[in-house]
Amino acid sequence: MSDVYCPICDRRINWxxxxxxxxxxxxxxxxxxxxxLESEASWRDRLTMAYRPCGEVGQAGTHLLPYDYADYTPVxxxxxxxxxxxxxxxxxxxxxxxxxNDPVLDRLGLRVSPLDLAVHQRYVTEYITPLILHRTELAGxxxxxxxxxxxxxxxxxxxxRSFAVTFFDLAGERLARPNNEEVRFYASAKALVFVVDxxxxxxxxxxxxxxxxxxxxxxRRLGSRPRPSATEAFHPVAAAVVVAKADLIRFxxxxxxxxxxxxxxxxxxxxRTVERESEDVYAYLTQRGAAQWLRPAQECYRSTLHFAxxxxxxxxxRNQATQRIFPGAFRQCRxxxxxLAVFAMTGILDESALLPSSEEPx
Amino acid sequence: xxxxxxxxxxxxxxSSLLGxxxxxxxxxxxxxxxxxxxxxxxRDHVWAAGAEPGFTFVVCDGVGALLRKVATADGxxxxxxxxxxxxxxxxxxxxxxxxxDGWGASALSVLDWPALEPAADRGLGELRARARTTLADRLxxxxxxxxxxxxxxYTVIGEPDPLAVTCALGDLIxxxxxxxxxxxxxxRPDLPTAVFLREASFSSTTATRRRLSPxxxxxxxxxxxxxxxxxxxYVTDGLDGIAAIRPDRPPANPAEVREWAQAAQFAPGVxxxxxxxxxxxxAVLGGLAxxxxxxxxxxxxxxxPASHLIHALDRRLPAEVASVLVREAMVRVSSAxxxxxxxxxxxxxxxxxxxxxxxxxxxxxxxxxxxTQALLAPGDRRVLLERTAENIPIAxxxxxxxxxxAADPDGALAVYSALCRRARKASKEDLRELVARxxxxxxxxxxxxxxxxxxxxxxxxxxxxxxxxxxxxxxxxLAGHTDPVLLHALDTLVTDQPGREAIHRxxxxxxxxxxxxQEPAALLPEDNPADSKAPSRRxxxxxxxxSNHRKxx
Numbered sequence: 001m002s003d004v005y006c007p008i009c010d011r012r013i014n015w016x017x018x019x020x021x022x023x024x025x026x027x028x029x030x031x032x033x034x035x036x037l038e039s040e041a042s043w044r045d046r047l048t049m050a051y052r053p054c055g056e057v058g059q060a061g062t063h064l065l066p067y068d069y070a071d072y073t074p075v076x077x078x079x080x081x082x083x084x085x086x087x088x089x090x091x092x093x094x095x096x097x098x099x100x101n102d103p104v105l106d107r108l109g110l111r112v113s114p115l116d117l118a119v120h121q122r123y124v125t126e127y128i129t130p131l132i133l134h135r136t137e138l139a140g141x142x143x144x145x146x147x148x149x150x151x152x153x154x155x156x157x158x159x160x161r162s163f164a165v166t167f168f169d170l171a172g173e174r175l176a177r178p179n180n181e182e183v184r185f186y187a188s189a190k191a192l193v194f195v196v197d198x199x200x201x202x203x204x205x206x207x208x209x210x211x212x213x214x215x216x217x218x219x220r221r222l223g224s225r226p227r228p229s230a231t232e233a234f235h236p237v238a239a240a241v242v243v244a245k246a247d248l249i250r251f252x253x254x255x256x257x258x259x260x261x262x263x264x265x266x267x268x269x270x271x272r273t274v275e276r277e278s279e280d281v282y283a284y285l286t287q288r289g290a291a292q293w294l295r296p297a298q299e300c301y302r303s304t305l306h307f308a309x310x311x312x313x314x315x316x317x318r319n320q321a322t323q324r325i326f327p328g329a330f331r332q333c334r335x336x337x338x339x340l341a342v343f344a345m346t347g348i349l350d351e352s353a354l355l356p357s358s359e360e361p362x
Numbered sequence: 363x364x365x366x367x368x369x370x371x372x373x374x375x376x377s378s379l380l381g382x383x384x385x386x387x388x389x390x391x392x393x394x395x396x397x398x399x400x401x402x403x404x405r406d407h408v409w410a411a412g413a414e415p416g417f418t419f420v421v422c423d424g425v426g427a428l429l430r431k432v433a434t435a436d437g438x439x440x441x442x443x444x445x446x447x448x449x450x451x452x453x454x455x456x457x458x459x460x461x462x463d464g465w466g467a468s469a470l471s472v473l474d475w476p477a478l479e480p481a482a483d484r485g486l487g488e489l490r491a492r493a494r495t496t497l498a499d500r501l502x503x504x505x506x507x508x509x510x511x512x513x514x515x516y517t518v519i520g521e522p523d524p525l526a527v528t529c530a531l532g533d534l535i536x537x538x539x540x541x542x543x544x545x546x547x548x549x550r551p552d553l554p555t556a557v558f559l560r561e562a563s564f565s566s567t568t569a570t571r572r573r574l575s576p577x578x579x580x581x582x583x584x585x586x587x588x589x590x591x592x593x594x595x596y597v598t599d600g601l602d603g604i605a606a607i608r609p610d611r612p613p614a615n616p617a618e619v620r621e622w623a624q625a626a627q628f629a630p631g632v633x634x635x636x637x638x639x640x641x642x643x644x645a646v647l648g649g650l651a652x653x654x655x656x657x658x659x660x661x662x663x664x665x666x667p668a669s670h671l672i673h674a675l676d677r678r679l680p681a682e683v684a685s686v687l688v689r690e691a692m693v694r695v696s697s698a699x700x701x702x703x704x705x706x707x708x709x710x711x712x713x714x715x716x717x718x719x720x721x722x723x724x725x726x727x728x729x730x731x732x733x734t735q736a737l738l739a740p741g742d743r744r745v746l747l748e749r750t751a752e753n754i755p756i757a758x759x760x761x762x763x764x765x766x767x768a769a770d771p772d773g774a775l776a777v778y779s780a781l782c783r784r785a786r787k788a789s790k791e792d793l794r795e796l797v798a799r800x801x802x803x804x805x806x807x808x809x810x811x812x813x814x815x816x817x818x819x820x821x822x823x824x825x826x827x828x829x830x831x832x833x834x835x836x837x838x839x840l841a842g843h844t845d846p847v848l849l850h851a852l853d854t855l856v857t858d859q860p861g862r863e864a865i866h867r868x869x870x871x872x873x874x875x876x877x878x879x880q881e882p883a884a885l886l887p888e889d890n891p892a893d894s895k896a897p898s899r900r901x902x903x904x905x906x907x908x909s910n911h912r913k914x915x
Contacts, residue, residue, distance in 0.1 A: 008566065008567070023564065025562070026519070026562050026569070026573045026575065027562040027563070027564070027565060027569045027573070028568065028569050028573070029568045029569075051566075053568065057568055058568070058570055059568075059570060060549070060551055060570045061551075061567070062567070062568045062570075063566050063567050063568070064566050064567075064568060065566070082383050082384065083374065083383050083384030083385065084374070084383075084384070084438060116566070118564045119564070119566060122563070122564050137438055137439065138438075138439070139433075139438070139439035139440065140374065140385075140438055140439065140440040140441075142385075142409035142441065142546065143384075143385065143405065143406060143409060144406050144407075144409045144545075144546070144547070144550060145546070145547065146547045146549050146550075146565055146566075146567050147567075148565065148566040148567050149566065171384070171385075172383070172384050173382070173383075173384040173385055173386070173405070176382065176383070176384070200376075200383075213382075213383070315438070322435060323435070323439070324435070324437075324438070324439075
């Protein structure tokens, strides 16, 4: 087994020597001990709910990883974008679609299941159900939220190879801080989803536009990672630049409108259109004078660009609990494709799936 | 800053005062150069965890910062916060200011700390009252768990009234902690000492802070019973209830907690405060039934001010405890400077056993009489006074009886009894004292229930006098007072003819006087020449009877 690193703090873990723990009722880690009379089947069953700590239990900053985390290839995906860029809604929509058990995913040979059931259930309860089922606007992510993966999935591809995919969704305020040592996933993330907030893009070309501070921080932090000599000019990370809330700009630009119109489930799993979409997004951002927002695409070794809308509308009405809800036009547009593109760029899917087909118009 | 109280308002904005997007300072009274520093201190404390306002108090660079944060729903759900900064503000005052009516003011200005102090005091008082009324059932558990590591940070989960708990735990341990009344997680390193979570939510990050939870039984029974006792005192009487046992400074470690618990209890579960003893249940007081505990009670009683003893003396106390306190109180009231309130309190507990009182007798007889009158049953008192009177000179007894019979007839009667027993040894000086006080006839009248009984008492005394004590001069002197009771007593005792004639003449005179009659002239020798040379006739000076010999009603 190769070295195992904590996806949250990037500490190396002596995986095989680390005993299993369970999480007690008070949220504290408790050593899991096999009863001498316990059957092997029962013990294995209990281990499916167990964790291995990345450090000494009882010390601050120790994280609990699913007991079988190291059995799979780790893929860490971080959401990058300033406050209210749309990261949380986009990720919830992405994971919702990914976990929807939609038959179209079979075309890609993907099977998805929770890696950490407790984490996944929490994510479903706090994000996916309110957004997708109740159409409720999600609260902004506090900058004080615990830095940890918000969901962890086991994704198995057509070659029967499984990946431990962890997602990070931190507050934009925190991502924009230039010296936040607590955010460690830059060191190990396989992919970053750069979420572009179309509302903050310049109205016209303006070279003085500062761009998104969180993009800058991410790219700066990626600069410390060792780069393979062959790709020395680029950050060794996959980047998906997603123009989120694309419904807000669909009437400003025909390109956007056209791409959003191609929102069927079948189209979403069709990755051969990614390159064309990337070109269009690039062109759109260039036209908007948003060169700063293009830096991830320019500086990361693998990159794709997308239009997406997690809600296809703005929350306006209020429900009985006075929460803002999304109106009838609510639906997810092209949210899965950026994630699938990331999967292709990180080896979960065959990267060749991103190559445009000969029939694909250019 | 000194007396100035600065304010900062936080909410989401496209561009804060610091030029950042997102949650940041949007209004501030601080000098602009200080804002970035304070933003670094506060920015992780401004996020609301729920719809109800949450409060966080932290101290940065010696300046107290109290934040009120609320969830906002006008746009995308988020947070808004309002901070008060003052070097004068302690955690306790911050608790009081949580109910300040200036939160959410439309425009911020620099405030003056003295203007805020009344609001802080008022709020703290309200919080304390709430803590005492609503937390009784769970505070002891939390306090006991806190005592395991008194100086460390802790998290309380699911507490419906976090501010009251913070106030109460601060009062109990002796120092109000920095606090965050409503957080969504407790794994951040910069959290205040006391953190409150609505629930123990699942997290991949291990929880390292201690988590206090009502209902979690403590293995350490001694610590647990101490916590119960202290909380009981606090809930019953507030800060006054624990004033006697609060340490000078909060305990810093388990060893200091043990020392404190040891010093602050007479016995496990009984805090070392005499004034609280009457408020404890018999079951709790049962813990004092051992020598070590009683020694502690005794030491505390010796050192206690009289006012504490007064509060402590109570019929409900177990006999052995009451005995310790009464003995100490007896020592106090038997000293020269008796505390009248303490004596009154002892009297309320009376009558006390004779042997208990006899162990702490005052030196002066007046004091003794007063002391025993308050504390002893009449029979015991009589025994004690009679016994003590044996050592007092007879003349002194006569004087005492005469002077105190009106105010203390029972005491006087006891002393009179002693006098009667010792009267046969009366000296001439003693007799002179007795005659000078009309053979105590007035005093006897106070002690007796009837004239007849008075006469019997007098006869008893006069008969006990040494032989020949009632010489004619003495009889004449006494008879000259024409007191009927005295005359009756003399008439009973005197047998020689001249003496009896003198007595009878005084009896007649008394009768005439009582009926407004003149004495017959023939009775006087100078008026009857035939008798003028009668050798055996003694002249007895006529004296008008005293105005009133009757015992006042």
